[in-house]
Amino acid sequence: MRYPQPSRGLRNYTGSVNKADLTKKPQAVSAMFDQVSTHYDRTNAVLSVGNDQLWRAATVRAVDPRPGDRILDLAAGTGTSSAALAAKGAHVIAADFSPGMIEVGKRQQAGNRNVEFVQADGMDLPFADDEFDAVTISFGLRNIVDPHVALAELYRVTKPGGRIVICEFSKPPAKLVRSGYFTYLNKVMPTLVKLASSNAEAYDYLGDSIKAWPDQKTLAEWMRVAGFSRVAYKNLSLGIVALHRGIKPRTGQ
Structure with a gap:
């Protein structure tokens, strides 16, 4: 099944913007991710000191993809997370608002019939009500200008009884860990970005968005x-990242 292009907020952006800010204007954020798409996965591995693989594995376990499931992976980027879900036999819609990310993802996942890329606005998803057995978003909710609208959209497209999993940077509860982490964001990460990214300036937004989340x-x-029930979360890496889960109630529950 092929989906229409999103109706708002995702016009192709050809300006010179290479860094988004906390206003999270869709064109600016999309352009920023277009410009870092080529080395995006490599940069993530460097900045997370390899923990991105552990976080991805934890997300897959929480989503619990099953053969025949239809899963929406929102803010899928180049589809690395989508491929991990699809490896369990699910059909995964890898949705992202960055054409550059999708282009790279299509090359990387060429031949993977269980991963389908769709350009989509997280606040105006081009999918039917109650369409997906599970929905998930990793490190993307904080990039959406209104996360409340995005959560409402994720709720809308989830089947009753379906599950949501959100993997996102968070706040370490221990003061010492939190202090050390913010030092890393402010002092260490900028140096690593210069070594690993094709657009180091764009990653200034990353640290700003994490601290504001x-x-x-x-x-x-x-x-x-947004309507989800049985909501719970689990801290990963001492709370640097948190894995949130919930269920869309069935009618009458």
């Missing part, structure tokens, strides 16, 4: 407000 309890409450 709310804590675990706040995101859990946002999910409940």
Whole structure:
């Protein structure tokens, strides 16, 4: 099944913007990710000191993909996370708002029939109600200008009884860990970015967006407000990352 292109917020952007800011204007964020798409996976591995593979594995376990499932992987980037889900036999829609990311992803996943790339706006998903057995987004919710709208959209397209998994940077609960982590974001990460990324300036936004993002309890409450039940979270890497889960209630529950 092929999906239409999103109706708003995703016009191809050809300006010179190479760095988004916390206003998270869709064109600027999309352009930024277009410009870092070529070396995106390599840069993630360097910046996470290899932990990205552990976080991805934890996300796959939480989603629990099953043969025949239809899964939406929002903010899928180059589709690395989508391929991990599809390896379990699910058909995965790898949705992203960056044409550059999708182009790289299509090359990397060429021949993988269980991964389908779709350009999509997280606040206006081009999918039917109750379409997916599971929805997931990794390190992308904080890049959407209104995460509340995105959560409502994820709820809409999830089947009753379906599951949501969000993997996102968070706030380490231990003060010492939190202090050390912010030192890394402010002092160490910029140096690593210069070595690993094709556009080091763009990654200034990464640290800013992480520091501005709310804590675990706040995101859990946002999910409940969107309608999800049985919401819970698990800290990964001492709370640097948190894995949130929930269920879309069945009718009458």
